[in-house]
Amino acid sequence: MTRIGVALIGAALILYFVLMGQKAILLIASGEPVGIAMGVALIVLPLIGVWALAREIQFGVQAERLGTRLDSEGGMPAAETELTPSGRIAKGDAEPLIQRYTAEADAADDDWRARYRLGVVQDAAGRRKDARASIRAAIRLARQKA
Known part of the structure; x- marks a missing residue:
């Protein structure tokens, strides 16, 4: 399901590139300073979007690969x-679990598996930003060991 969403976003971005590329060329060809500036912005901003999308896809693929590997092990x-209906850890149970998995990850700072498990628990507790940082660290550690 997520891959379908990513494909749709990618297709929308390509369509945006084509349409805005045409507008950018017209604005740049106008010769007006404001038109030229807007035309350049219409070219640069989508490039930043492509870069961000590529980084997110790369992160997702690497995280999924490590998750599959860890699960197979x-x-x-x-x-x-007990989990909430949305699949999250109940708030009262989250903090002790996060502290335990943090201690395990800190004790084995060169083990990507411990860092990835911490990320999974943080995500289940609703701490997305922390989870992404932990999983990025796991990806970095796994890459160093390979």
Whole structure:
């Protein structure tokens, strides 16, 4: 399902490139300073969007690859507490779990598996930013070991 969403966003971005590229050429060809500036912006801003989309896709692919590997090894964290209907860890149970997995990850700072497990628990607790940072660290560690 996520891959379909990414493909749709990518297709929309390509369509945007084509349409805005035509507008950018017309604005630049106008010879007016404001038109030229707007035309250049219409070219540069989508490039930044493509870069951001490519980084997100790269992160997703690498995270999924590590998650599949860890799961096949039987190393994914088990659901130790009751989950909310949305699949999150209940707020009262989240902090002790995060502290435990943080301690495990800190004790083995060169182990990508511990860092990835921490990211999974953080994500289940609703701490997306922390989870992404932990999983990025796991990806970096796995790359160093390869």
